[in-house]
Amino acid sequence: MKSNNLAKMIGKRVVQSCITILLVTLFVFALIQMVPGDPVANYLGATATEEQIAYYRHLYGFDRPVIVQYLSWIGGLFRGTMGQSISYQSEIADIILPRLGTTLTMVIPAFIIGTITGILFGIIAAKNRGKTIDSVISFFANIGVSMPMFWLGMMGMLVFALKLRVLPSSGYVPITRDFGGWLSHMIMPIIVLSLGVNAGFVRLTRSSMLEVMRQDYVTTARAKGVSKKDVTFRHQLRNSMIPIVTTMGMRLGSMVGSTVLIESLFVIPGLGSVMMNGISNRDFMLVANGVLIISIFVAICNLVVDILYGIIDPRTR
Structure with missing residues (x-):
């Protein structure tokens, strides 16, 4: 019965995601x-x-009615083609998809690092509320939320590239060609992106944990002699995960479309930079397909969040 409810919920969300896209x-x-x-x-x-x-x-079909152009574009997507880029003189899929891969090799590690460390530091801060370690973690989390990523990136370039000369200041090496070269070029962008994610999850996890810690079922579990580890992870953290999971899906989806400043700063040929080129060159079909890719990614993230909802809290089924 539970699996049927979960399957129905997933099916409903898939249909809603397709309509949204x-x-x-x-x-x-x-x-x-x-x-x-x-x-x-x-x-x-x-x-x-x-x-x-x-x-x-006439060659690119811009002389046709707008609705005909739109239907032609949608029909091409179902046939596996995104159309031609007028500025790059190439199939748009051949331009966008490799750039998306470049962006994801930066976004996914940053998201994983920022999320895991943010949740862990949030738990530590909540368990030590009012103590020195809580004040220190909260202080740096507030700084991380307030500091623009672009400024943090410039400070990283100034310190590690220009002063210490231990990392390259910009550029990109594909991970499939040279992992060491990719890591040396991407470690600063990944850290800069992860700091913003980390700070957000520290504050959210701390507030969610503190809210749950005041609930009666937590007090009851402690009175029954349940170990501190089980109380923290089985009762407090699990019941705090709903707002955290929500933010995880929204954050990952938004990161793909908001990396343009970091890509521009570190000269990374990702999806954000190619869309900026499309805007400056008035390559509207390139921009439209870029937005489509981002919307699909966001829809997938939201779908995963809904599935995790059903697993974490059966009431949402």
Whole structure:
């Protein structure tokens, strides 16, 4: 019965996610049409003639009605093609997907490190409420939340690249080519991203744990002689995980689309940087497909969160 309820919940969330992604594509495509500028004229330059502009507009389908362009794009997605990039003169999937992989090799390690350390420090702070260690952890967590990632990245470059000269200041090496080179170039961006994640989870875990620690069932467990370890992890932490899991899904999804500053600072050819190039070059189809990829990733993260809801708290089924 429990598995049936969970399966129904997952099926319902999958349908909702598909509808949401479809609405996002429609909204983004409509919004792009309102952006001033002609991608064809921007690509050909100021010396292009009217005949050349008309030819390329017809070649890329920009002379068709907007609804026809949208349906053609959606139909291409079902056939496994995202269309052509006018600025890169290449299939958009061949541009975006490798860049997405680059972004994920930075985002996922940063998310894992920041989440694990944030939850652990949050538990320590909550278990030692009012003590020196709680004040120290809370102090650094507040600093981490307040400091812009871009500023932290510049400070890291100044100290570790320019002063100590132990790490490269920028650049990227694919992880499949040279793991050591990838690690030396990515360790600073990963740490900078993880600090923001860590600080957020420290504060959230601490507040959630303190709320749960005041509940009657925790007092009852202690009165029954349950060990401190079991009380912490089986009763307090598990019941504190709902808001934490919610934030985990939202944070991971938003990180993929918000790394553009870090990618620009450290010259990393990720998804954020290629979308910025698409915006500056008026390559609207490239931008639309980038937003689509991000929305799919966010929808997947939210789906995983809903599944974890059903596992952690059976009442949500």
